[in-house]
Amino acid sequence: MALDTKTLILDAAEKLFATRGFYGVSMRQITIEAGVDPALANYHFGKKRNLFDAVMLRRAEVLNRERIQMLDDCLRRAKPNPPPLEEIIDAFTHALLNRSNKGGAGWKHYFAIIAQINNHPELGGVIMTQYFDPLAKKFMKAITRALPDAQPEDLYWCYHFLSGALTLTFSGTNRINNLSDGLCNASDLDAVHERLVPFITAGFSIFKSSVSQR
Amino acid sequence: MALDTKTLILDAAEKLFATRGFYGVSMRQITIEAGVDPALANYHFGKKRNLFDAVMLRRAEVLNRERIQMLDDCLRRAKPNPPPLEEIIDAFTHALLNRSNKGGAGWKHYFAIIAQINNHPELGGVIMTQYFDPLAKKFMKAITRALPDAQPEDLYWCYHFLSGALTLTFSGTNRINNLSDGLCNASDLDAVHERLVPFITAGFSIFKSSVSQR
């Protein structure tokens, strides 16, 4: 069936892109992993880059819907005041960590791709911007409302730090496991989330007033 | 001359690996960029992966020396007490941001590679561990001494967030520029450093006592 092979190819591409990056995988390897004729990847998706975009888009749509939903809920609850900063940060990260945790292997692979793309000089600016900037702008608007005396420039840098900390978590390297002699487990995303949100909130908070209290 | 072509190849490899990743670059492209016969890359460095290791090693040695130096200075100044947390974080980041800022194009490329590797599921655990874990352990020892009542597990996670925030800064994507409508400039590493150190210090600090004050 048509839809079945499309998903087979998407899943295979997702898995291989996740472990070896865009350039590290060939169309042939993808179709072999999918158990499908080599020509079918081109037939269904066109060029390799288009296939990659399809992989990105499939789950980005789901994520963006969920994250905007959580932000809107959070804004509504606090009305007419701005919501507490920590709730905004949580709305930003919750769907990501939840999907990565309980969404199965496909989601894990997807987030590993995101981690690589976010740190890729050629693709990062283009692809992350394309799929996630509208959402990021919505969150930044909420954050600037929650910290009205902070300088926007400072807050954008904080967002940048958040983005980096978050995506490294998704990368799937287990460097932290070795480094901590097994104290930490990179796959335990609940443990991450529990610490990431207050960590980031504290970082943002030092810019609460425009004179930073270093 | 032998040493000259070796450096030509290393520089070219560094530049291309930085912009397209390990798998996105061919040995031929590297030698063409270096203006050198294609066989010379193999002659001087062996397999592609070995060339990559040589690129990594060249500057890692310099960095590790500088960063350990800064940490030791910092520890000596504070003796017999542990140094303030912020000074340790600064010792961890200073050489990196300084080299990236004033070291020329080669260093910029090098750090862009680091950013990709750190977030690469296959290579991240291996390569980062190989070149930077001894240093990371030294820093973690100093940090746990500076925050003696914190739980080590929490502090390792904080290190992880620091690592992510830092490497994204080096990635060379200018996503933050667009996102902030030009308010931030990702190339202005002084602006980053000024904010990164207190941001991270504040994050670590919430784990000062073992009961976190969320």
Add this chain to the structure above:
DNA sequence: AACTAATTTCAATATATGTTTAATCTTTTA
């Protein structure tokens, strides 16, 4: 100057690459 060792060149290896073509099979539609 003569000999050795290191370096560079050019050509060739065999294989992998993304993509396309034309023919065949399957499903949907009328």
Add this chain to the structure above:
DNA sequence: TAAAAGATTAAACATATATTGAAATTAGTT
């Protein structure tokens, strides 16, 4: 059931790939 549209196959395209081999050149040493 017949025609049309869609999906799959196998083969081929030209090009790019990492790596190697054997000559030719250069540099270093006695």
